[in-house]
Amino acid sequence: MQQDWADPHVPRLVWELTRNGKFLVKTAYQLVVDTEEQRVASSSMSWPVKDGESIAFWRKLWSIQVPPRVKVMAWRFYFEAVPTLSNLSRRNAGVLAGCVWCGAGSKSLIHILEKCEFTRVVWALSNIPWRVLGTWSEGVATWIARLSFNMNKEEFEWFLAICWALWHSRNKLVMEGKSSSPLRVIQHASQFLNQYK
Structure with missing residues:
Protein backbone atom coordinates (compact mmCIF):
# COMPACT_ATOMS: atom_id res chain seq x y z
CA MET A 1 0.00 0.00 0.00
CA GLN A 2 1.11 3.52 -0.71
CA GLN A 3 -0.08 6.77 0.68
CA ASP A 4 -1.82 9.13 -1.69
CA TRP A 5 -0.75 12.66 -0.84
CA ALA A 6 -3.35 14.60 -2.89
CA ASP A 7 -4.25 16.50 0.28
CA PRO A 8 -1.05 17.02 2.27
CA HIS A 9 -2.95 17.17 5.56
CA VAL A 10 -4.96 13.96 5.13
CA PRO A 11 -2.94 10.87 4.32
CA ARG A 12 -4.90 8.25 2.42
CA LEU A 13 -3.98 4.61 1.97
CA VAL A 14 -4.25 3.22 -1.54
CA TRP A 15 -4.35 -0.51 -2.36
CA GLU A 16 -2.16 -0.91 -5.43
CA LEU A 17 -3.69 -4.20 -6.52
CA THR A 18 -7.04 -2.70 -7.54
CA ARG A 19 -7.75 -0.02 -10.12
CA ASN A 20 -9.77 2.12 -7.75
CA GLY A 21 -7.26 1.81 -4.89
CA LYS A 22 -9.72 0.11 -2.54
CA PHE A 23 -8.75 -3.00 -0.61
CA LEU A 24 -10.45 -6.25 -1.66
CA VAL A 25 -10.05 -9.59 0.09
CA LYS A 26 -9.97 -11.25 -3.34
CA THR A 27 -6.86 -9.31 -4.38
CA ALA A 28 -5.19 -9.91 -1.00
CA TYR A 29 -5.86 -13.64 -1.38
CA GLN A 30 -4.39 -13.61 -4.89
CA LEU A 31 -1.31 -11.81 -3.56
CA VAL A 32 -0.83 -14.54 -0.95
CA VAL A 33 -1.30 -17.31 -3.55
CA ASP A 34 1.16 -15.67 -5.96
CA THR A 35 3.71 -15.13 -3.18
CA GLU A 36 3.41 -18.75 -2.03
CA GLU A 37 3.78 -20.06 -5.58
CA GLN A 38 6.95 -18.00 -6.00
CA ARG A 39 8.27 -19.23 -2.66
CA VAL A 40 7.65 -22.88 -3.56
CA ALA A 41 9.14 -22.42 -7.03
CA SER A 42 12.30 -20.86 -5.63
CA SER A 43 12.55 -23.17 -2.65
CA SER A 44 15.42 -25.61 -2.51
CA MET A 45 13.06 -28.16 -0.97
CA SER A 46 11.58 -30.36 -3.66
CA TRP A 47 8.57 -32.54 -2.97
CA PRO A 48 9.02 -36.16 -3.96
CA VAL A 49 5.65 -36.14 -5.73
CA LYS A 50 5.87 -35.16 -9.40
Missing part, protein backbone atom coordinates in the same frame (compact mmCIF):
# COMPACT_ATOMS: atom_id res chain seq x y z
CA ASP A 51 3.70 -32.28 -10.63
CA GLY A 52 1.29 -34.52 -12.54
CA GLU A 53 0.91 -36.84 -9.56
CA SER A 54 0.36 -33.92 -7.24
CA ILE A 55 -2.42 -32.49 -9.43
CA ALA A 56 -4.09 -35.90 -9.69
CA PHE A 57 -3.86 -36.32 -5.91
CA TRP A 58 -5.46 -32.95 -5.17
CA ARG A 59 -8.27 -33.62 -7.66
CA LYS A 60 -9.00 -36.95 -6.02
CA LEU A 61 -8.79 -35.51 -2.51
CA TRP A 62 -11.22 -32.68 -3.21
CA SER A 63 -13.65 -34.99 -5.04
CA ILE A 64 -14.09 -37.66 -2.35
CA GLN A 65 -16.98 -37.66 0.11
CA VAL A 66 -15.46 -37.10 3.51
CA PRO A 67 -16.06 -34.25 5.95
CA PRO A 68 -14.15 -31.05 5.10
CA ARG A 69 -12.08 -31.36 8.28
CA VAL A 70 -10.72 -34.71 7.00
CA LYS A 71 -9.67 -33.07 3.72
CA VAL A 72 -7.95 -30.27 5.65
CA MET A 73 -6.24 -32.86 7.85
CA ALA A 74 -5.00 -34.70 4.72
CA TRP A 75 -3.71 -31.39 3.33
CA ARG A 76 -1.88 -30.72 6.60
CA PHE A 77 -0.47 -34.26 6.70
CA TYR A 78 0.69 -33.90 3.09
CA PHE A 79 2.76 -30.85 4.03
CA GLU A 80 3.61 -32.22 7.49
CA ALA A 81 2.03 -29.11 8.98
CA VAL A 82 0.64 -30.74 12.11
CA PRO A 83 1.73 -30.16 15.71
CA THR A 84 3.53 -33.45 16.25
CA LEU A 85 5.95 -33.55 19.13
CA SER A 86 8.86 -33.52 16.68
CA ASN A 87 7.52 -30.41 14.92
CA LEU A 88 6.89 -28.67 18.26
CA SER A 89 10.31 -29.56 19.65
CA ARG A 90 11.93 -28.24 16.43
CA ARG A 91 10.21 -24.93 17.17
CA ASN A 92 11.45 -25.01 20.79
CA ALA A 93 7.94 -25.38 22.21
CA GLY A 94 9.28 -27.13 25.31
CA VAL A 95 7.63 -30.52 24.79
CA LEU A 96 8.88 -33.87 25.93
CA ALA A 97 9.95 -36.44 23.38
CA GLY A 98 8.17 -39.73 22.97
CA CYS A 99 5.07 -41.32 21.49
CA VAL A 100 1.95 -40.92 23.61
CA TRP A 101 0.76 -44.44 22.75
CA CYS A 102 3.83 -46.63 22.92
CA GLY A 103 6.40 -44.41 24.64
CA ALA A 104 8.93 -44.90 21.85
CA GLY A 105 11.43 -42.14 21.30
CA SER A 106 9.97 -41.25 17.92
CA LYS A 107 7.32 -38.57 17.85
CA SER A 108 7.01 -37.80 14.15
CA LEU A 109 4.03 -38.01 11.83
CA ILE A 110 5.62 -41.10 10.29
CA HIS A 111 5.57 -42.78 13.68
CA ILE A 112 2.04 -41.64 14.54
CA LEU A 113 0.49 -42.86 11.29
CA GLU A 114 2.49 -45.96 10.48
CA LYS A 115 5.31 -47.06 12.77
CA CYS A 116 3.71 -47.07 16.23
CA GLU A 117 2.55 -50.46 17.55
CA PHE A 118 -0.84 -48.95 18.44
CA THR A 119 -1.22 -47.64 14.89
CA ARG A 120 -0.21 -50.98 13.39
CA VAL A 121 -3.01 -52.69 15.31
CA VAL A 122 -5.46 -50.05 14.02
CA TRP A 123 -4.36 -50.69 10.42
CA ALA A 124 -4.63 -54.45 10.95
CA LEU A 125 -8.24 -53.99 12.11
CA SER A 126 -9.04 -51.67 9.20
CA ASN A 127 -9.15 -54.36 6.49
CA ILE A 128 -6.79 -52.26 4.36
CA PRO A 129 -4.09 -54.69 3.20
CA TRP A 130 -0.71 -53.86 4.69
CA ARG A 131 0.91 -54.32 1.27
CA VAL A 132 -1.27 -51.42 0.04
CA LEU A 133 -0.15 -49.22 2.92
CA GLY A 134 3.49 -49.95 2.13
CA THR A 135 6.23 -47.92 3.75
CA TRP A 136 7.29 -44.31 4.13
CA SER A 137 10.50 -44.67 2.17
CA GLU A 138 9.81 -41.50 0.15
CA GLY A 139 8.10 -39.33 2.75
CA VAL A 140 4.59 -38.48 3.90
CA ALA A 141 3.51 -36.55 0.79
CA THR A 142 4.47 -39.36 -1.55
CA TRP A 143 2.96 -42.03 0.71
CA ILE A 144 -0.44 -40.34 0.86
CA ALA A 145 -0.45 -39.41 -2.83
CA ARG A 146 0.56 -42.89 -3.99
CA LEU A 147 -2.03 -44.50 -1.72
CA SER A 148 -4.67 -42.31 -3.35
CA PHE A 149 -3.65 -43.74 -6.74
CA ASN A 150 -3.63 -47.36 -5.50
CA MET A 151 -7.05 -47.19 -3.86
CA ASN A 152 -10.48 -46.67 -5.28
CA LYS A 153 -12.53 -43.73 -4.03
CA GLU A 154 -14.24 -45.64 -1.18
CA GLU A 155 -10.97 -47.18 0.04
CA PHE A 156 -9.25 -43.80 0.03
CA GLU A 157 -12.16 -42.27 1.97
CA TRP A 158 -11.86 -45.09 4.54
CA PHE A 159 -8.08 -44.63 4.73
CA LEU A 160 -8.44 -40.88 5.39
CA ALA A 161 -11.21 -41.45 7.95
CA ILE A 162 -8.88 -43.79 9.85
CA CYS A 163 -6.04 -41.24 9.66
CA TRP A 164 -8.42 -38.62 11.05
CA ALA A 165 -9.59 -40.98 13.85
CA LEU A 166 -5.96 -41.78 14.74
CA TRP A 167 -5.07 -38.09 14.91
CA HIS A 168 -8.23 -37.33 16.90
CA SER A 169 -7.50 -40.17 19.34
CA ARG A 170 -3.91 -39.00 19.75
CA ASN A 171 -5.06 -35.45 20.46
CA LYS A 172 -7.65 -36.64 23.01
CA LEU A 173 -4.89 -38.51 24.83
CA VAL A 174 -2.43 -35.59 24.69
CA MET A 175 -4.88 -32.84 25.63
CA GLU A 176 -7.48 -34.57 27.80
CA GLY A 177 -5.76 -37.71 29.01
CA LYS A 178 -8.50 -39.87 27.42
CA SER A 179 -7.21 -43.03 25.80
CA SER A 180 -8.85 -45.22 23.18
CA SER A 181 -8.33 -48.78 22.08
CA PRO A 182 -7.41 -49.57 18.46
CA LEU A 183 -10.88 -51.08 17.99
CA ARG A 184 -12.48 -47.87 19.28
CA VAL A 185 -10.42 -45.84 16.78
CA ILE A 186 -11.78 -48.00 13.93
CA GLN A 187 -15.35 -47.69 15.27
CA HIS A 188 -14.96 -43.93 15.58
CA ALA A 189 -13.70 -43.66 11.99
CA SER A 190 -16.58 -45.77 10.72
CA GLN A 191 -19.23 -43.81 12.65
CA PHE A 192 -17.72 -40.50 11.61
CA LEU A 193 -17.68 -41.44 7.92
CA ASN A 194 -21.16 -43.03 7.97
CA GLN A 195 -22.73 -40.02 9.72
CA TYR A 196 -21.28 -37.71 7.10
CA LYS A 197 -22.53 -39.81 4.21
Whole structure:
Protein backbone atom coordinates (compact mmCIF):
# COMPACT_ATOMS: atom_id res chain seq x y z
CA MET A 1 0.00 0.00 0.00
CA GLN A 2 1.11 3.52 -0.71
CA GLN A 3 -0.08 6.77 0.68
CA ASP A 4 -1.82 9.13 -1.69
CA TRP A 5 -0.75 12.66 -0.84
CA ALA A 6 -3.35 14.60 -2.89
CA ASP A 7 -4.25 16.50 0.28
CA PRO A 8 -1.05 17.02 2.27
CA HIS A 9 -2.95 17.17 5.56
CA VAL A 10 -4.96 13.96 5.13
CA PRO A 11 -2.94 10.87 4.32
CA ARG A 12 -4.90 8.25 2.42
CA LEU A 13 -3.98 4.61 1.97
CA VAL A 14 -4.25 3.22 -1.54
CA TRP A 15 -4.35 -0.51 -2.36
CA GLU A 16 -2.16 -0.91 -5.43
CA LEU A 17 -3.69 -4.20 -6.52
CA THR A 18 -7.04 -2.70 -7.54
CA ARG A 19 -7.75 -0.02 -10.12
CA ASN A 20 -9.77 2.12 -7.75
CA GLY A 21 -7.26 1.81 -4.89
CA LYS A 22 -9.72 0.11 -2.54
CA PHE A 23 -8.75 -3.00 -0.61
CA LEU A 24 -10.45 -6.25 -1.66
CA VAL A 25 -10.05 -9.59 0.09
CA LYS A 26 -9.97 -11.25 -3.34
CA THR A 27 -6.86 -9.31 -4.38
CA ALA A 28 -5.19 -9.91 -1.00
CA TYR A 29 -5.86 -13.64 -1.38
CA GLN A 30 -4.39 -13.61 -4.89
CA LEU A 31 -1.31 -11.81 -3.56
CA VAL A 32 -0.83 -14.54 -0.95
CA VAL A 33 -1.30 -17.31 -3.55
CA ASP A 34 1.16 -15.67 -5.96
CA THR A 35 3.71 -15.13 -3.18
CA GLU A 36 3.41 -18.75 -2.03
CA GLU A 37 3.78 -20.06 -5.58
CA GLN A 38 6.95 -18.00 -6.00
CA ARG A 39 8.27 -19.23 -2.66
CA VAL A 40 7.65 -22.88 -3.56
CA ALA A 41 9.14 -22.42 -7.03
CA SER A 42 12.30 -20.86 -5.63
CA SER A 43 12.55 -23.17 -2.65
CA SER A 44 15.42 -25.61 -2.51
CA MET A 45 13.06 -28.16 -0.97
CA SER A 46 11.58 -30.36 -3.66
CA TRP A 47 8.57 -32.54 -2.97
CA PRO A 48 9.02 -36.16 -3.96
CA VAL A 49 5.65 -36.14 -5.73
CA LYS A 50 5.87 -35.16 -9.40
CA ASP A 51 3.70 -32.28 -10.63
CA GLY A 52 1.29 -34.52 -12.54
CA GLU A 53 0.91 -36.84 -9.56
CA SER A 54 0.36 -33.92 -7.24
CA ILE A 55 -2.42 -32.49 -9.43
CA ALA A 56 -4.09 -35.90 -9.69
CA PHE A 57 -3.86 -36.32 -5.91
CA TRP A 58 -5.46 -32.95 -5.17
CA ARG A 59 -8.27 -33.62 -7.66
CA LYS A 60 -9.00 -36.95 -6.02
CA LEU A 61 -8.79 -35.51 -2.51
CA TRP A 62 -11.22 -32.68 -3.21
CA SER A 63 -13.65 -34.99 -5.04
CA ILE A 64 -14.09 -37.66 -2.35
CA GLN A 65 -16.98 -37.66 0.11
CA VAL A 66 -15.46 -37.10 3.51
CA PRO A 67 -16.06 -34.25 5.95
CA PRO A 68 -14.15 -31.05 5.10
CA ARG A 69 -12.08 -31.36 8.28
CA VAL A 70 -10.72 -34.71 7.00
CA LYS A 71 -9.67 -33.07 3.72
CA VAL A 72 -7.95 -30.27 5.65
CA MET A 73 -6.24 -32.86 7.85
CA ALA A 74 -5.00 -34.70 4.72
CA TRP A 75 -3.71 -31.39 3.33
CA ARG A 76 -1.88 -30.72 6.60
CA PHE A 77 -0.47 -34.26 6.70
CA TYR A 78 0.69 -33.90 3.09
CA PHE A 79 2.76 -30.85 4.03
CA GLU A 80 3.61 -32.22 7.49
CA ALA A 81 2.03 -29.11 8.98
CA VAL A 82 0.64 -30.74 12.11
CA PRO A 83 1.73 -30.16 15.71
CA THR A 84 3.53 -33.45 16.25
CA LEU A 85 5.95 -33.55 19.13
CA SER A 86 8.86 -33.52 16.68
CA ASN A 87 7.52 -30.41 14.92
CA LEU A 88 6.89 -28.67 18.26
CA SER A 89 10.31 -29.56 19.65
CA ARG A 90 11.93 -28.24 16.43
CA ARG A 91 10.21 -24.93 17.17
CA ASN A 92 11.45 -25.01 20.79
CA ALA A 93 7.94 -25.38 22.21
CA GLY A 94 9.28 -27.13 25.31
CA VAL A 95 7.63 -30.52 24.79
CA LEU A 96 8.88 -33.87 25.93
CA ALA A 97 9.95 -36.44 23.38
CA GLY A 98 8.17 -39.73 22.97
CA CYS A 99 5.07 -41.32 21.49
CA VAL A 100 1.95 -40.92 23.61
CA TRP A 101 0.76 -44.44 22.75
CA CYS A 102 3.83 -46.63 22.92
CA GLY A 103 6.40 -44.41 24.64
CA ALA A 104 8.93 -44.90 21.85
CA GLY A 105 11.43 -42.14 21.30
CA SER A 106 9.97 -41.25 17.92
CA LYS A 107 7.32 -38.57 17.85
CA SER A 108 7.01 -37.80 14.15
CA LEU A 109 4.03 -38.01 11.83
CA ILE A 110 5.62 -41.10 10.29
CA HIS A 111 5.57 -42.78 13.68
CA ILE A 112 2.04 -41.64 14.54
CA LEU A 113 0.49 -42.86 11.29
CA GLU A 114 2.49 -45.96 10.48
CA LYS A 115 5.31 -47.06 12.77
CA CYS A 116 3.71 -47.07 16.23
CA GLU A 117 2.55 -50.46 17.55
CA PHE A 118 -0.84 -48.95 18.44
CA THR A 119 -1.22 -47.64 14.89
CA ARG A 120 -0.21 -50.98 13.39
CA VAL A 121 -3.01 -52.69 15.31
CA VAL A 122 -5.46 -50.05 14.02
CA TRP A 123 -4.36 -50.69 10.42
CA ALA A 124 -4.63 -54.45 10.95
CA LEU A 125 -8.24 -53.99 12.11
CA SER A 126 -9.04 -51.67 9.20
CA ASN A 127 -9.15 -54.36 6.49
CA ILE A 128 -6.79 -52.26 4.36
CA PRO A 129 -4.09 -54.69 3.20
CA TRP A 130 -0.71 -53.86 4.69
CA ARG A 131 0.91 -54.32 1.27
CA VAL A 132 -1.27 -51.42 0.04
CA LEU A 133 -0.15 -49.22 2.92
CA GLY A 134 3.49 -49.95 2.13
CA THR A 135 6.23 -47.92 3.75
CA TRP A 136 7.29 -44.31 4.13
CA SER A 137 10.50 -44.67 2.17
CA GLU A 138 9.81 -41.50 0.15
CA GLY A 139 8.10 -39.33 2.75
CA VAL A 140 4.59 -38.48 3.90
CA ALA A 141 3.51 -36.55 0.79
CA THR A 142 4.47 -39.36 -1.55
CA TRP A 143 2.96 -42.03 0.71
CA ILE A 144 -0.44 -40.34 0.86
CA ALA A 145 -0.45 -39.41 -2.83
CA ARG A 146 0.56 -42.89 -3.99
CA LEU A 147 -2.03 -44.50 -1.72
CA SER A 148 -4.67 -42.31 -3.35
CA PHE A 149 -3.65 -43.74 -6.74
CA ASN A 150 -3.63 -47.36 -5.50
CA MET A 151 -7.05 -47.19 -3.86
CA ASN A 152 -10.48 -46.67 -5.28
CA LYS A 153 -12.53 -43.73 -4.03
CA GLU A 154 -14.24 -45.64 -1.18
CA GLU A 155 -10.97 -47.18 0.04
CA PHE A 156 -9.25 -43.80 0.03
CA GLU A 157 -12.16 -42.27 1.97
CA TRP A 158 -11.86 -45.09 4.54
CA PHE A 159 -8.08 -44.63 4.73
CA LEU A 160 -8.44 -40.88 5.39
CA ALA A 161 -11.21 -41.45 7.95
CA ILE A 162 -8.88 -43.79 9.85
CA CYS A 163 -6.04 -41.24 9.66
CA TRP A 164 -8.42 -38.62 11.05
CA ALA A 165 -9.59 -40.98 13.85
CA LEU A 166 -5.96 -41.78 14.74
CA TRP A 167 -5.07 -38.09 14.91
CA HIS A 168 -8.23 -37.33 16.90
CA SER A 169 -7.50 -40.17 19.34
CA ARG A 170 -3.91 -39.00 19.75
CA ASN A 171 -5.06 -35.45 20.46
CA LYS A 172 -7.65 -36.64 23.01
CA LEU A 173 -4.89 -38.51 24.83
CA VAL A 174 -2.43 -35.59 24.69
CA MET A 175 -4.88 -32.84 25.63
CA GLU A 176 -7.48 -34.57 27.80
CA GLY A 177 -5.76 -37.71 29.01
CA LYS A 178 -8.50 -39.87 27.42
CA SER A 179 -7.21 -43.03 25.80
CA SER A 180 -8.85 -45.22 23.18
CA SER A 181 -8.33 -48.78 22.08
CA PRO A 182 -7.41 -49.57 18.46
CA LEU A 183 -10.88 -51.08 17.99
CA ARG A 184 -12.48 -47.87 19.28
CA VAL A 185 -10.42 -45.84 16.78
CA ILE A 186 -11.78 -48.00 13.93
CA GLN A 187 -15.35 -47.69 15.27
CA HIS A 188 -14.96 -43.93 15.58
CA ALA A 189 -13.70 -43.66 11.99
CA SER A 190 -16.58 -45.77 10.72
CA GLN A 191 -19.23 -43.81 12.65
CA PHE A 192 -17.72 -40.50 11.61
CA LEU A 193 -17.68 -41.44 7.92
CA ASN A 194 -21.16 -43.03 7.97
CA GLN A 195 -22.73 -40.02 9.72
CA TYR A 196 -21.28 -37.71 7.10
CA LYS A 197 -22.53 -39.81 4.21
